Amino acid sequence: xxxxxxxxxxxxxxxxxxxxxxxxxxxxxxxxxxxxxxxxxxxxxxxxxxxxxxxxxxxxxxxxxxxxxxxxxxxxxxxxxxxxxxxxxxxxxxxxxxxxxxxxxxxxxxxxxxxxxxxxxxxxxxxxxxxxxxxxxxxxxxxxxxxxxxxxxxxxxxxxxxxxxxxxxxxxxxxxxxxxxxxxxxxxx
Numbered sequence: 698x699x700x701x702x703x704x705x706x707x708x709x710x711x712x713x714x715x716x717x718x719x720x721x722x723x724x725x726x727x728x729x730x731x732x733x734x735x736x737x738x739x740x741x742x743x744x745x746x747x748x749x750x751x752x753x754x755x756x757x758x759x760x761x762x763x764x765x766x767x768x769x770x771x772x773x774x775x776x777x778x779x780x781x782x783x784x785x786x787x788x789x790x791x792x793x794x795x796x797x798x799x800x801x802x803x804x805x806x807x808x809x810x811x812x813x814x815x816x817x818x819x820x821x822x823x824x825x826x827x828x829x830x831x832x833x834x835x836x837x838x839x840x841x842x843x844x845x846x847x848x849x850x851x852x853x854x855x856x857x858x859x860x861x862x863x864x865x866x867x868x869x870x871x872x873x874x875x876x877x878x879x880x881x882x883x884x885x886x
Contacts, residue, residue, distance in 0.1 A: 743816055748774055748786040751803030751812035763885060769877035782806030787878035793870040795819035802878035809846045810875060813839045825867030842875055849875050
């Protein structure tokens with residue numbers, strides 16, 4: 698029985714691994730090509746729903762260019778009202794306890810918060826996740842921002858927003874996102 702040389706053995710293993718990884722990469726690319734348009738459509742629908750929630754009665758809007766000093770603002774949508782003013786839906790992504798919290802903040806013509814909607818998060822279930830929950834506690838937390846102007850903060854930090862019990866980091870992150878949205882809208886007005 699003849700033994701294979703070390704060089705041939707390594708070359709054979711390398712080529713086998715190359716073939717396997719190439720096939721898997723092609724399969725993943727195929728799956729991505731099929732699912733990418735579906736994911737994009739779902740993301741666009743989530744964005745549309747979030748804008749409709751934070752800008753009550755919105756009739757039309759357009760994405761606009763913006764300047765952001767905070768690094769938290771990812772997109773801005775403007776609704777031009779027939780009365781002459783502008784309302785904004787500002788997408789922000791502050792860092793929460795479990796990672797980035799993607800949310801939409803509606804800002805009225807007078808610079809006050811019209812609504813807050815959490816679009817995506819990785820916060821702890823039962824604690825920070827309450828900020829996005831369709832529950833009484835989640836709605837109460839988000840409603841705490843309605844009508845706010847200037848700079849918002851949780852009561853623990855001298856503000857007027859009641860923090861979610863056991864989730865101060867998440868509550869502060871949402872406040873940080875709302876502040877970035879208010880500042881961005883003020884800079885556009």
